[in-house]
Amino acid sequence: MRKNILLSILTVLSVTSGMVYAAPLRIAVFGGGAMLGYVPSQVAAQIEDMTQKPMSEIYRGGIFGASTGSLVAALLTSPQAAPAEPGAAASERPLLAPKSATDIAQDYRKLGSQVFTPQLMMNVMMSKFQPANAPMLLAANQAPLEILLAAQFSHTMGASVAPLGILSANTATKDIKLFHSSADGDVKTYQAVLASCSVTDVFGPTKIGEEFFADAGSMGIGKPDVLKPVIDFVTEQLRTGKITDHEIFVDVFYTGFYASESSKASNITVKSVDGTPVIIHIKELAPTRIGYPDAGNMIATNLFAAGSTEEFFAILDKNVLSVTGHEIFGQMLEEILVAHG
Numbered sequence: 001m002r003k004n005i006l007l008s009i010l011t012v013l014s015v016t017s018g019m020v021y022a023a024p025l026r027i028a029v030f031g032g033g034a035m036l037g038y039v040p041s042q043v044a045a046q047i048e049d050m051t052q053k054p055m056s057e058i059y060r061g062g063i064f065g066a067s068t069g070s071l072v073a074a075l076l077t078s079p080q081a082a083p084a085e086p087g088a089a090a091s092e093r094p095l096l097a098p099k100s101a102t103d104i105a106q107d108y109r110k111l112g113s114q115v116f117t118p119q120l121m122m123n124v125m126m127s128k129f130q131p132a133n134a135p136m137l138l139a140a141n142q143a144p145l146e147i148l149l150a151a152q153f154s155h156t157m158g159a160s161v162a163p164l165g166i167l168s169a170n171t172a173t174k175d176i177k178l179f180h181s182s183a184d185g186d187v188k189t190y191q192a193v194l195a196s197c198s199v200t201d202v203f204g205p206t207k208i209g210e211e212f213f214a215d216a217g218s219m220g221i222g223k224p225d226v227l228k229p230v231i232d233f234v235t236e237q238l239r240t241g242k243i244t245d246h247e248i249f250v251d252v253f254y255t256g257f258y259a260s261e262s263s264k265a266s267n268i269t270v271k272s273v274d275g276t277p278v279i280i281h282i283k284e285l286a287p288t289r290i291g292y293p294d295a296g297n298m299i300a301t302n303l304f305a306a307g308s309t310e311e312f313f314a315i316l317d318k319n320v321l322s323v324t325g326h327e328i329f330g331q332m333l334e335e336i337l338v339a340h341g
Contacts, residue, residue, distance in 0.1 A: 073164060123141050157187050
């Protein structure tokens with residue numbers, strides 16, 4: 001009903017004013033939180049359902065992600081290989097559209113059962129009591145995750161169907177590293193996602209080139225700010241004239257892993273290449289953490305280890321509703337409907 005009303009208003013305005021409405025530049029950012037990434041993936045599914053548009057089209061400015069958010073971002077922007085003809089090499093398979101957000105929500109169910117296993121939990125505990133064996137134990141944890149990611153993301157970042165940004169941290173310098181499809185087009189997507197998801201005391205670090213990278217939140221540098229690196233990237237793109245829009249929308253989707261995450265809206269003003277002010281509208285969305293324990297990510301591993309998968313997702317579904325029922329989500333959805341209806 002709301003969608004039809006908005007589209008009617010837009011149609012009247014277009015006819016009476018003669019104006020042509022172009023979709024503004026919109027960017028999505030997905031935060032980290034292990035299996036809690038199911039929550040923002042379901043929120044994204046709601047957006048696609050309401051607009052009947054893929055996220056990669058709505059967020060033409062790019063989709064960014066950190067840790068589990070990098071998995072969501074990569075899935076939303078990755079070309080999917082069609083079934084090969086008999087005798088055809090994998091490289092000869094035609095590429096299809098990226099996965100829908102609804103498909104991704106189902107992927108989280110599979111991911112949890114294949115990666116967050118009782119053996120993973122055992123290896124983590126043993127690594128604490130047997131430090132000398134820790135690298136071997138954590139590598140054993142990382143192996144099934146790497147196999148899954150390599151099968152899903154065998155292409156390079158440059159082959160993404162929309163701009164893709166993946167946030168990780170350099171283990172030596174502890175600096176945040178943004179792998180982006182424009183500057184790091186030759187990097188395999190699965191490597192960047194693996195680096196972003198490599199919680200140091202669960203999977204160990206990931207080597208890309210001659211450097212090692214890991215999940216920023218697990219490196220003792222405090223809560224990673226997923227928004228700042230994206231704003232810095234956009235500001236630099238504006239300064240160099242690679243982005244010319246005078247109004248930009250950035251939507252941040254948190255998992256609720258950190259208690260400090262909250263839903264709010266704000267604006268900042270930066271300068272374009274010619275000095276013109278550019279307004280960046282920021283909307284941050286976070287679940288209310290219904291049923292979340294203090295150690296947010298461990299609920300995932302513990303429940304999967306106990307085989308209580310449905311109980312886990314029932315908790316997360318309540319948190320999805322806490323996001324989609326928020327007034328800021330309503331404002332964001334109205335903007336998207338007007339632009340893409």
